[in-house]
Amino acid sequence: MTSQSIQTGITPSPDQIRRAPKVLLHDHLDGGLRPGTIVDLARETGYSRLPETDPDKLGLWFREAADSGSLERYLETFTHTVGVMQTREALVRVARECAEDLAEDGVVYAEVRYAPEQHLDGGLTLEQVVEAVNEGFREGERAARGHGHRIRVGALLTAMRHAARALEIAELANRHRDLGVVGFDIAGAEAGYPPTRHLDAFEYLKRENNHFTIHAGEAFGLPSIWQALQWCGADRLGHGVRIIDDIEVADDGSVKLGRLASYVRDKRVPLEMCPSSNLQTGAAASYAEHPIGLLRRLHFRTTVNTDNRLMSGTSMSREFEHLVDAFGYTLDDLAWFSVNAMKSAFIPFDERLAMISDVIKPGYAELKSEWLFQQTVSTSGSVATES
Numbered sequence: 007m008t009s010q011s012i013q014t015g016i017t018p019s020p021d022q023i024r025r026a027p028k029v030l031l032h033d034h035l036d037g038g039l040r041p042g043t044i045v046d047l048a049r050e051t052g053y054s055r056l057p058e059t060d061p062d063k064l065g066l067w068f069r070e071a072a073d074s075g076s077l078e079r080y081l082e083t084f085t086h087t088v089g090v091m092q093t094r095e096a097l098v099r100v101a102r103e104c105a106e107d108l109a110e111d112g113v114v115y116a117e118v119r120y121a122p123e124q125h126l127d128g129g130l131t132l133e134q135v136v137e138a139v140n141e142g143f144r145e146g147e148r149a150a151r152g153h154g155h156r157i158r159v160g161a162l163l164t165a166m167r168h169a170a171r172a173l174e175i176a177e178l179a180n181r182h183r184d185l186g187v188v189g190f191d192i193a194g195a196e197a198g199y200p201p202t203r204h205l206d207a208f209e210y211l212k213r214e215n216n217h218f219t220i221h222a223g224e225a226f227g228l229p230s231i232w233q234a235l236q237w238c239g240a241d242r243l244g245h246g247v248r249i250i251d252d253i254e255v256a257d258d259g260s261v262k263l264g265r266l267a268s269y270v271r272d273k274r275v276p277l278e279m280c281p282s283s284n285l286q287t288g289a290a291a292s293y294a295e296h297p298i299g300l301l302r303r304l305h306f307r308t309t310v311n312t313d314n315r316l317m318s319g320t321s322m323s324r325e326f327e328h329l330v331d332a333f334g335y336t337l338d339d340l341a342w343f344s345v346n347a348m349k350s351a352f353i354p355f356d357e358r359l360a361m362i363s364d365v366i367k368p369g370y371a372e373l374k375s376e377w378l379f380q381q382t383v384s385t386s387g388s389v390a391t392e393s
């Protein structure tokens with residue numbers, strides 16, 4: 007027991023993973039509702055199409071229905087969550103609970119996205135939707151503080167790629183900049199809806215010096231990633247797993263990157279990877295085979311995310327647990343992912359830096375020091391480790 011580096015190589019326990027400060031850049035508000043809340047809101051708002059009304063059964067229904075191997079079928083499950091998120095009260099509650107649940111799981115900074123255009127059926131305006139969600143996030147942050155958890159939540163406004171409102175949503179995001187909205191995104195079925203359909207929105211945001219990420223390279227391959235970066239100018243890639251198609255690994259383990267993969271690594275383009283979600287939509291076959299293992303080894307700017315906690319029955323801690331099991335990651339690896347994510351966030355540089363140096367690094371240092379106190383001194387004076 008001489009070297010601290012031996013100790014820091016220890017596999018983190020589930021409890022340590024939960025207590026570790028985590029950063030989440032890719033989480034959908036309408037993909038993270040508590041099943042019990044969906045049941046309550048359906049009753050309160052008269053939504054009658056839920057497939058189950060028992061919360062446990064409903065949670066299971068979402069996980070199974072989303073486990074389809076196809077992004078299109080996976081996305082169908084959102085009909086029900088979006089269906090109960092059509093009033094101001096519902097949006098405030100869902101956003102509040104989202105912030106509370108993430109804080110409880112040890113997330114210290116989150117960017118949570120949703121598509122305002124999907125929440126207008128009850129008569130709300132786009133502005134009212136954004137205001138309600140922001141109010142919920144602020145309430146959730148306060149409630150979390152009351153429970154001893156610190157979290158900051160920023161919103162990303164998503165435009166649906168099959169629709170034609172991207173410019174309008176980009177303008178909405180810009181108007182609410184510094185007022186709780188930190189950026190923009192496009193989501194929805196990828197095949198048949200290339201990001202270049204929404205070039206006007208991206209060009210507008212660039213002129214405004216605003217930030218955006220694009221879901222790309224999830225259900226569709228390299229052309230989608232190439233367009234998102236080189237035509238649209240995305241700051242980050244939602245998923246981006248298919249970048250693996252531009253990387254050749256030879257039998258002797260040597261690796262050759264194509265031009266696009268090199269660009270992504272050289273430019274430190276953040277990849278918002280969502281392992282469990284990728285298994286469900288068929289973008290990866292297993293955790294052990296998930297491209298994140300290779301991409302982390304090759305030092306791409308890789309981050310770990312939940313995507314849809316309800317549909318995947320997951321949390322940030324659980325995503326980390328899966329990766330620890332599959333790749334033997336240590337606390338140092340988890341710290342690396344968390345620092346990567348914080349570096350890639352859309353809030354100002356000085357705030358990111360302060361989060362890294364004053365919250366994330368001290369949090370991991372604290373966890374790494376725990377081994378020192380798990381020892382007892384035997385009567386002979388030598389140090390023994392508790393079993």
Ligand SMILES: O=c1[nH]cnc2c1ncn2[C@@H]1O[C@H](CO)[C@@H](O)[C@H]1O
Binds near residue numbers: 124193194
């Ligand atoms: O992994 C994904 N890929 C593409 N679109 C998604 C994914 N997860 C959710 N959404 C879509 O984003 C909308 C706004 O949050 C959701 O309603 C869903 O349709």
Ligand SMILES: [Zn+2]
Binds near residue numbers: 032034193221244313
């Ligand atoms: Zn997503």
